[in-house]
Amino acid sequence: MLAERVKKIKPSPTLAIDSKAKAMKASGIDVISFGVGEPDFDTPENIKEAAAKAMREGFTKYTAVGGIDPLKDAIVEKLKKDNGLSYKREEIIVSCGAKHSLYNIAQALYGPGDEVIIPSPYWVSYPDQVLLNDATPVIVKTFEADSFMLKPEALEAAITNKTKALILNSPSNPTGMIYDRKTLEAIAGLAEKHGFFVVSDEIYEKLVYDGKEHISIASIGSGAMARCIVVNGLSKSHAMTGWRIGYAAGPADIIKAMTNIQSQSTSNPTSISQKAALEALTGPQEFVSTIRAEFDKRRRYLVQELNTIEGITCGMPAGAFYAFPNTKRLYGRKFGDRVIAGSTDLALYLLEEAKVALVHGAAFGDDDYLRLSYATSMEDITRGLARIREALGNLRP
Ligand code: PMP
Ligand code: GLU
Secondary structure, three states: OHHHHHHOOOOOOOHHHHHHHHHHHOOOOEEOOOOOOOOOOOHHHHHHHHHHHHHHHOOOOOOOOOHHHHHHHHHHHHHHHHHHOOOOOHHHHEEOHHHHHHHHHHHOOOOOOOOOEEEEEOOOOHHHHOOOOOOEEEEEEEEEHHHHOOOHHHHHHHHHEEEEEEEEEEEOOOOOOOOOOOOOOOHHHHHHOOEEEEEOOOOOOOOOOOOOOOOOOOHHHHHHHHHHEEEEOOOOOOOHHHHHHHHEEOOOOHHHHHHHHHOOOOOOOOHHHHHHHHHHHHHHHHHHHHHHHHHHHHHHHHHHHHHHOOOOOOOOEOOOOOOOOHHHHHOOOOOOOOEEEHHHHHHHHHHHHOOOEEEEEEHOOOOEEEEEEEEOHHHHHHHHHHHHHHHHHHOOO
């Protein structure tokens, strides 16, 4: 009955775990969630007020499909100021979340016979969005010893004459890795040489720590910019996950195709949310540094504590809000008759026995790890760690 393409995909595992944790909470179980990557902070008041004002003033109708001009102009300004990128208004599209921008890109660019290179560990939606468009995801493994950065040699080895695009995510969900300039230059060089596109998901750009710098691969040079589609949004930087606003910047013909797709699917992003996004981009930015400082505190604490738990090692993530501990040494251990064979078993064990929700590394293409989002309160982090420590201590060889 269903179309073939639907049979190739699964629900987003991160959203599925969040639903399960929420259902457990609703039934009275005290679940501590390190599951979904969603800031625990409320959207700032000035942004909410901009939305309320929009409603009061009757800004509640359809808008231009790809977003209102003042918002596109604010995005142009942002890309210039933060990333050193000069785009024109017609090179910008506003969508219903960065995920929707990524989906529009997939629809506009990928088709049967195309290969799309995705470094693993990857964010859960990349391979499935490729599959939904009848193209083939080509997964290239990255390694903790290389800080999970895609090595240009590994990329080059995966390139074929069918390679249509590479999806990069810096800072990375789930590893927190940030690409350095040298690697980005090499990758941009390969994109130009072989003529593929680089989809650069920069949604965590504001969450970088230890004085590190986020570099957009599109800023490497004009050749790189011509091959890049930059994706960003407000979900993470301004705690606006539910407002569903994201955007993309890239060559005008691709943006136009994406806008046509949007005009036949969602129409415009929500009018009220667009006004809120305009305020988020043009209003005071203190909120961003406040949450960054808070995430940084949690990051240090969580990673330090994880490293004191037997069987776990965890590198210090440079950005985003995820810890990605290596849990391989725990595999093969038992709880009664139950054998923990891999990350899926381990995450399920921790959910059922410790009432702690987190995401199995297998969901991101690497079974040796678990992902913990620290976009949750310090109190929950402390309580959750105690539960994890106890539950893992109960495993037997
Ligand atoms: N890219 C990455 C890497 C993410 O973690 C997320 C979070 N859901 C998104 C894109 C999409 O964000 P949104 O659709 O909420 O803008
Ligand atoms: N990006 C978040 C995560 O990875 C939100 C969930 C999702 O959109 O899949 O947890």
